[in-house]
Amino acid sequence: MIEHSFPVLGQQIPVYVPTTVDDFRAFQRYITGRANAGERVAFDTETTGLDTFSPGFRIRTAQFGTPDQAWVLQVEKGEDLQRLASWALRTLPELSMQNRNFDSLACDRHLPDIMLEALAPKTLDTYILSHLSDPRRRDQGGVGNGLKDASAHYVDPSAPDTAAGLYDEFHEIGHTKDTGWRHIDINNPLYLSYAGGDVILTSRLLPKLQARVKELGINPSLIPFEHAVGFVCALIERRGMRIDRGYTTQLSAELADESARWAEEAKKYGVENINSTRQVSAALLGMGEEIKERTAGGAVQVDGNVLKRLADVDKQWDPIGSRTPNPLAMAILRSKRASKWRTSYAEAMLRTADENDRVHPKIGALAARTARMSISDPPFQQLPSGKWEVRHAIRADDGCRMISVDYSSVEPRVMAALSGDERMTAAILRGDDLHNLTAASVYGPGFTPGQRKVAKVVQLGVAYGGGAATIAAQTGLSLSAAQDAVKGYKRTYPRLARYIRSLQAQVIRDGYTLRTPSGRRLVFDRDAAYASFNGEIQSTARDIFAQGLLEIHERGLTPHVLLPVHDEIVADATDSQAHEVAREIGEAMTMSLRGIPLGTDPDVGGHSWGSLYMKEATTMIANDSWYAAHPDAAEAAEKARA
DNA sequence: TATGTCAGCCAC
DNA sequence: AAACGTGGCTGACATA
Numbered sequence: 162m163i164e165h166s167f168p169v170l171g172q173q174i175p176v177y178v179p180t181t182v183d184d185f186r187a188f189q190r191y192i193t194g195r196a197n198a199g200e201r202v203a204f205d206t207e208t209t210g211l212d213t214f215s216p217g218f219r220i221r222t223a224q225f226g227t228p229d230q231a232w233v234l235q236v237e238k239g240e241d242l243q244r245l246a247s248w249a250l251r252t253l254p255e256l257s258m259q260n261r262n263f264d265s266l267a268c269d270r271h272l273p274d275i276m277l278e279a280l281a282p283k284t285l286d287t288y289i290l291s292h293l294s295d296p297r298r299r300d301q302g303g304v305g306n307g308l309k310d311a312s313a314h315y316v317d318p319s320a321p322d323t324a325a326g327l328y329d330e331f332h333e334i335g336h337t338k339d340t341g342w343r344h345i346d347i348n349n350p351l352y353l354s355y356a357g358g359d360v361i362l363t364s365r366l367l368p369k370l371q372a373r374v375k376e377l378g379i380n381p382s383l384i385p386f387e388h389a390v391g392f393v394c395a396l397i398e399r400r401g402m403r404i405d406r407g408y409t410t411q412l413s414a415e416l417a418d419e420s421a422r423w424a425e426e427a428k429k430y431g432v433e434n435i436n437s438t439r440q441v442s443a444a445l446l447g448m449g450e451e452i453k454e455r456t457a458g459g460a461v462q463v464d465g466n467v468l469k470r471l472a473d474v475d476k477q478w479d480p481i482g483s484r485t486p487n488p489l490a491m492a493i494l495r496s497k498r499a500s501k502w503r504t505s506y507a508e509a510m511l512r513t514a515d516e517n518d519r520v521h522p523k524i525g526a527l528a529a530r531t532a533r534m535s536i537s538d539p540p541f542q543q544l545p546s547g548k549w550e551v552r553h554a555i556r557a558d559d560g561c562r563m564i565s566v567d568y569s570s571v572e573p574r575v576m577a578a579l580s581g582d583e584r585m586t587a588a589i590l591r592g593d594d595l596h597n598l599t600a601a602s603v604y605g606p607g608f609t610p611g612q613r614k615v616a617k618v619v620q621l622g623v624a625y626g627g628g629a630a631t632i633a634a635q636t637g638l639s640l641s642a643a644q645d646a647v648k649g650y651k652r653t654y655p656r657l658a659r660y661i662r663s664l665q666a667q668v669i670r671d672g673y674t675l676r677t678p679s680g681r682r683l684v685f686d687r688d689a690a691y692a693s694f695n696g697e698i699q700s701t702a703r704d705i706f707a708q709g710l711l712e713i714h715e716r717g718l719t720p721h722v723l724l725p726v727h728d729e730i731v732a733d734a735t736d737s738q739a740h741e742v743a744r745e746i747g748e749a750m751t752m753s754l755r756g757i758p759l760g761t762d763p764d765v766g767g768h769s770w771g772s773l774y775m776k777e778a779t780t781m782i783a784n785d786s787w788y789a790a791h792p793d794a795a796e797a798a799e800k801a802r803a
Numbered sequence: 804t805a806t807g808t809c810a811g812c813c814a815c
Numbered sequence: 816a817a818a819c820g821t822g823g824c825t826g827a828c829a830t831a
Contacts, residue, residue: 328805338805436826438810456810464811501812505824529821533815540823543814572815627819635819688818695820699815703821727815727821 162187165350167231167358169365170317176231176357185245188232192249195227201255201285202227203364206264207356209343212538213266214401214515220271221347225249226360233356235347236272247272254283257367259308259359261286261388262395262526269399277399281392287311287363289387289527290370293379296530297684303530312362315369320362326351380680387527390707393714394526394534394725401521402555402723404510405769409554413511416503423496430489435496438463444489445471468494477547506551509539520555524725526707531700532681534725542726546774553771557733563766564721564743565773566750567729568759570595571705572624575698578755579678580660584653589757596620603649619650623661624698626691661694668693678754679704702728705759709750716749718742731770739765 162184166173179188195202207222223234223246234249236242250256250268258264261284268275291311297303304314312320324338330351331341345352374384424435431444442461445452450471454462471490473481478494480486514520520539528535536542544551557563573595577585588598599616600608608616615636622632633643651658668675668690675683675693677700685693706728713719713730721732721742730750734742743763750761766773 332804434827436811438827458809460810462810497812501825504826505813509824525822531821533821535822537823540813543812543823545813546815622819625819625821628817630817631819689820691818692820699821729815 163348163353165354165357167354167361169320169358169361171319174229174231174357174361176233176354176361178233178235178353180235185241188234188245188249191230191232192225192252196252196254199254200227201257201364201367202253203257203360203367204250204253204264204284205258205356205359205363206267207342207352208267210339211263212513213263213270214519214521215513216516218267218271220267221342222353222356223249223268223272224356224360225253226357226364228361228365231357231360233353237347240273243272247275250275250280256280256284257363258284258286259311259363259366260288262391262398262524266395266399277392277395281388281395284388285367285384286388286391287366287370289391290367290374290384292527292532293383293387293682294370294373294377295684296532296682298530301530302686303684308359308362308366311370312366315373316362316365321355321358327355377682378676379682383680386707386711389711389714391526393710393719393722394524396714396719397722397724398521398524400720400723401515401519403517403519403558404514404554405556406511406514406518409507409510412550412554413503413507416499416507420496420499420503423492423499426492427489427496430492432489432493435493436500441489441493445487448487448489450487450490463493465494502545502551506539506544507554510554513538522724529699529703531683531696531703532707533699533703533727536724536726541724544770549771549774551771552774553769555770557768560735561733562736562739562768563770563773564732564734564739564746565729565764565766566732566743566746566761567726568702568706568709568750569762571702571728571759572698573620574757574759575701575705575754576624576657578757579697579701580654580657581755582654582656582660584655585657586757599650599653602653603646615646616650619646623647623650623657624695626693626695664693664697665690677701677704701754705752705754706750708752712749712752713746716745718746718749721746 163178163180165176165178167176179185203226205224206220209217209219209221212218219237221237223236225232234242234246236246251274265277265280265284268280269277288306291304291306295303299305299310304310309322327341327345328338330345330349331338334344336344427435430448432440434440438460441463442452445463446461452461452463452467454467456462468490469475471487472494473484473486475481510520522536522541523538525535525537574589577589585595588595596613596616599620600613603616604612615638618632618636629640629643629647632638632647633640636643638646668685673685673687673690675685675697677683677697679701681700681704683696683700685696706725710725713722721734722730723733724731730746732742732746743765747761747763752759764773
């Protein structure tokens with residue numbers, strides 16, 4: 162038996178690496194012993210990288226451990242060791258993992274006879290417990306929810322940094338921190354010791370976190386709730402969604418061409434690199450433009466807003482006609498947008514797609530400090546929604562149509578429910594348009610469309626904890642007019658205004674923490690108690706969405722789901738079933754919060770995700786020569802119109 | 804080379 | 816008195 166060790170609290174904990182038949186028997190005795198005792202065992206893997214669904218991905222080692230020992234199976238050595246790992250996973254009645262979905266998906270795909278469905282019910286995730294205890298990232302002042310940070314805080318401040326030490330070893334073999342995981346010798350002592358260390362730490366961390374969650378009075382039912390939500394998200398991630406590789410490749414090439422053409426244009430004005438804000442601002446100032454805006458760091462600001470003003474276009478890039486457009490500003494805008502769309506979206510899809518042209522974006526089911534979800538690799542929560550070209554790369558499965566179901570204005574409804582504001586509640590129950598009501602109350606019954614827009618901006622501003630100054634900046638109103646609008650809004654919904662004030666006071670009294678209606682603990686920065694109302698709304702809306710997702714799962718609809726997007730479920734179903742499935746998903750998501758109904762808008766599109774975004778755009782761009790070069794897109798637009 | 808910060812831009 | 820929230824990601828630039 163090869164034996165290494167890992168230091169915890171001044172003790173050297175043994176890390177066993179079985180290599181002979183006798184060693185394997187010893188491992189089996191360890192596992193059956195724990196199984197018979199009903200003891201929870203920590204599990205972890207070391208892999209070639211984080212790209213679980215890429216063709217070259219492999220599991221290198223599988224580790225099992227308890228507080229006083231760890232076992233590292235070198236599964237990449239062969240099928241025998243793979244089967245041994247699978248056997249142990251099936252035999253153990255209770256497991257713990259740090260970030261369960263990553264390892265579970267890796268095992269589901271790369272170990273024999275291991276399915277997500279079998280692992281999930283018996284696994285506790287230390288990440289989930291850590292997030293429930295303190296939802297902040299480290300850079301937000303929290304403990305940090307990674308294994309390293311959480312262990313340093315709850316288990317042993319002097320535990321070695323597993324990654325940092327290994328990076329030196331990676332460099333010695335001529336690799337980097339990204340490529341080293343794939344190439345480090347499977348017998349490297351440090352690698353094996355750290356692999357074992359991770360499960361030792363996980364098993365020691367779990368009871369500490371359980372105690373912490375209890376001590377803080379966090380709603381204990383959130384623990385099974387988050388495990389269930391995470392499991393459904395893992396199922397969605399495993400399925401992934403199909404891209405049209407031909408279309409995406411062509412789109413990427415065209416975006417590259419467009420970006421290059423406008424970069425050439427910018428060169429005429431002395432901007433060699435359109436991404437250099439220094440060059441851009443210098444050139445614009447050199448052309449005689451006045452730019453008053455400054456960045457937080459004090460530099461001349463040349464962001465989208467400034468460039469659009471100089472290019473004399475509005476938010477939708479439509480000409481305003483108020484001045485002579487600055488051609489450099491327009492060239493920078495166009496070149497940057499094309500390159501962002503290409504690198505962040507089109508190329509990211511091509512890079513991450515598996516051998517069947519499916520992308521599996523990583524779903525962080527419990528991510529933000531408010532518990533909202535995040536999606537990365539690629540970032541599918543933030544594809545352009547004003548135009549359809551990028552989303553058109555995503556296709557429903559063969560014979561299927563895309564479905565989108567979102568909650569109808571969920572955040573205002575949550576605002577009304579939490580504050581108990583009678584006027585807002587009554588308006589919602591009557592089905593009135595809130596912004597019309599606000600505008601009528603603030604400006605009188607003869608309010609203009611522009612005043613309704615102001616009412617809408619104020620509503621969002623209040624929800625975000627913003628003030629009159631930001632509202633003035635967004636609407637073009639004078640500061641005093643914006644102040645009047647905010648005052649009018651608060652007069653219209655007096656109970657809401659009072660609720661926001663008292664919530665902030667309470668948050669400060671409670672050490673900048675807040676308990677949401679679901680019993681979740683939120684923590685705020687000491688200079689940002691004003692953000693507490695937004696935090697409570699956002700977090701509550703997320704929990705409603707997560708509850709909706711569980712109801713979708715209960716009704717057997719998860720196989721249709723492609724992606725969760727904050728308040729929207731993207732799904733697909735066969736042509737004949739699509740409308741019925743959309744209706745069922747909408748019904749599953751529908752619920753009420755303190756008497757306020759939370760309804761949904763089911764929508765059925767064509768064969769691409771983009772088709773759901775074509776309806777308005779179609780008429781605007783139907784004559785674009787783009788269509789002539791893209792029969793595929795023309796066909797999709799045709800279907801969208803139908 | 805790797806990492807951190809700033810600036811910017813995409814979404815809800 | 817006022818305070819616009821939550822993310823992922825790329826590229827430039829400075830630094831170790």
